Amino acid sequence: MLDIADDLHRWVEEGRDFAVATVVSVGGSAPRGPGAALAVDGEGTVIGSVSGGCVEAAVYDLCVQALQEGEAVVERFGYSDEDAFAVGLTCGGVIEVLVAPVAADAPDRAVFAAALSAAARGGAAALARVFRGPAELLGRPLLVTPASSDGRRAGPYEGTLGGHRELDRTAVGESRALLAAGRTGEFVVSASGAHCGSEVTVLVESSTPPPRMIVFGAVDFAAALVRAGKFLGYHVTVCDARPVFATRARFPEADDIVIEWPHRYLRDTATDSRTVLCVLTHDAKFDVPLLTAALRLPVAFVGAMGSRRTHEDRNRRLREEGVTEDELSRLRSPIGLDLGARTPEETALSIAAEIVAARQGGTGRPLTGARTPIHHDTSDGSARRRAVA
Incomplete structure (x- = not known):
């Protein structure tokens, strides 16, 4: 339910009664994973989604019932010849949904309110x-x-x-x-x-x-990539050493604009295993010291723009700086998937697509004719554990 925290927090502030349906378990192919939620208030207003449209009507009815009866229930939706088209889950998967009422006078209301408040403010x-x-x-x-x-x-x-x-x-x-x-x-x-x-x-x-996306190089392609990064839910920073280019007027949607040499900023800023670094400068005086540092950080993605000739020259310079072959293997360059992109917006789309594929374990190939899973399971097995009290 925290994936729709902004709207639910507003409902709490307005004193609304509502019921929330949350996906708690998924088997096989299903559009959305655990934590996806749909909520219905006392007036019948609906927000969110648990299945991308497959079983929304049935879940809506369960939420209305939970509001009326005041009881939480768990419902399983699965594929079979008899019920596939009755509820719409024709993708072959199985989902379990927890439906719980959150009345204005419920004893647990304050706990839900605190959780939604924290999630809504990005905590x-x-x-x-x-x-x-x-x-x-x-x-x-x-x-x-x-x-x-x-x-x-x-x-x-x-x-x-x-x-x-x-x-x-x-x-x-x-x-x-x-x-x-x-x-x-x-x-x-x-x-x-x-x-x-x-x-x-x-x-x-x-x-x-939200995870960080740091875009190095205040170029036209960067402006489009900032918009794509915000769309994907990243906290986006633009960094460039040239103040004439790194301006709020050029990047109104960026969360932060930093005027600093890229490698110095990267050295001093916080990154983690979800951070995405996109190097769009394709200028050796910026790229080489920056990538030398970036490829040694435990971040999620390091990509650099440039032609194949620029890529080969940059790799040569990085090797001269002591970057190892294992470290170089982490560099995605030229950045982006092969979409035939030409405009800044198309290029940003190709870069965003590669970032999503890297994050989710996708191949980047068309799904048409492929036998790879549509919805990849990127868990490492730690998400389901047997606890010992």
Whole structure:
């Protein structure tokens, strides 16, 4: 539900009753993953999506029912000859959806409100809810916030999964681990560990600040790439050493504009495993020191613009600076997929497409005639764990 936090936070502020349907489990091919949500308020207004259109009508009805009855439910939608067209899930997958009411006077309202507020302002928070287990535990929220920056003090938590101290303790620990990794996932607690008489499965939705895209080179192509980066949900920074080009008038949609030598800025700014670095300067005096530093950072993507001749010359210069072959293998250059792009907008699209493919494990090839999965599973197995209380 945190994926529609902006709208839900507004509904909370307006005092609306609403019900939220959240995808908690996916099997096979499905359009959206765990954490995707659809919500309906007391007037029948709907926001969000759980399936890209496949089962929205059925889920809408479940939300209306939850608002009327005040009870959380879990519904499974799967493909079969009998029900495929009845609910519209014709893609061959299976999804489970947790539908929970959030009334204005509900005891858990404050926990939901705090989680939605944190996510709406771009803060870090993890929301844990039981979706398999005793009926009285379904949908109960527990909110976890990050540890202190020095790691010495654990972040606080609010709410309870049902008043069972050991279950809450386990949920807090697992939620903190998923939040630290910026992941949404599930974990299972045995009947003895849950202390509630039966095994429970908990979904943890993580909300983290948006990943960074740093665009080096205040050129026309950069302006289009800034727009594409914002569309993909990145916090976009433009960096260039030339103040005449790096202006707010040229890049009105950028979150930050930095006038500095690129390699110096990269040295001093914060990056992480989700950061995307796009080097559009194709000028050796900028590119070489910048890429020498960039290729040694644990970031998600390093790409550089330029012709194939520029690429070969740049690689030669980087090797002379001591960049290893393993480090060079991380460089995506010329940047972008082969779309036949010519305009800045088309080029930005090709770069954005390569970034998405790299992030999601896609091939970049047409789906027509391919036998590769449409929806790639990029999890490393850590998103579903069996916890020990």
